[in-house]
Amino acid sequence: MLQAYFPVFLLLLFGVGFAVFTMLLSHFIGKKKPTPVKLSPYECGIKPIGTARIQFFVKFYLIALLFLLFDMETIFILIWAVAFHDKSIQVFALIEMVVFITILLVGYAYVWRKGALKWR
């Protein structure tokens, strides 16, 4: 069973390893002659005003909330899709999933209608 996770482990290893490796490489072989311009967040852009740690617009939170709900829906669709290989329950499973998604579509339509997806 654990052997089945070896590709996942490799992916994690390469993902983290690549980031760490390139950062260390540039740290050790790069030349460091800092000037105030070079140290600014955008070397050839607009001068930053204030800090980046500002109070964000509340709308982001709602988008995250909606994302989380549809994220949950994805989890249900995932197990449904894996169980779908069993031929004996396919028709029944399809009907069940249509019911499931229809119920959630009602919610989606409601959220849309109420303007929760609109950026104002």
Place this chain on the structure above:
Amino acid sequence: MGNVVFAIIFYALVVMVLVSAVAAAFLRNIVMAAFALFFTLLGMAGFYVLLGADFLAITQVVVYVGGILILLLFGVLLTHRSIETLELETRGTYVLGIFGGLLVYGVLHYFLFSVSWPTPLMKPLEPTTAAIGQLLLSKYLLPFEVSSVTLLIALIGAAYLVRRRDT
């Protein structure tokens, strides 16, 4: 050989979860605490994998690491910066925190020793996702559909939160 690998992964995860959990609890910078929590939650997913609960591991990554943590970070970014610099730690918060932690531990302790655990740990474990899916489509059909209604209620609740005040 297999047991040694298992033990190495297990203890590496233990260190990762404990260190990051302590960091999440004690770091002063709330954004850094949220990032520490990321490693705690990811480590828990690793434990689920070790225990052969593959579906639980996927759910942990998708919902907790990918969803709830994002929500938490957004919540942090929405708060005003002055909250971070406030002295939030008093003796009262420590006492409350320890009391809450002990309460949660008490519940976990009770279930740890009152529930019988049918699967021996070292047995080769089978993937569980397909079996859970089949049970969900047969024996637990009603909970499956009820869960969609629960999500619907949450969606309507979210829409209600952002309703126009004038309508």
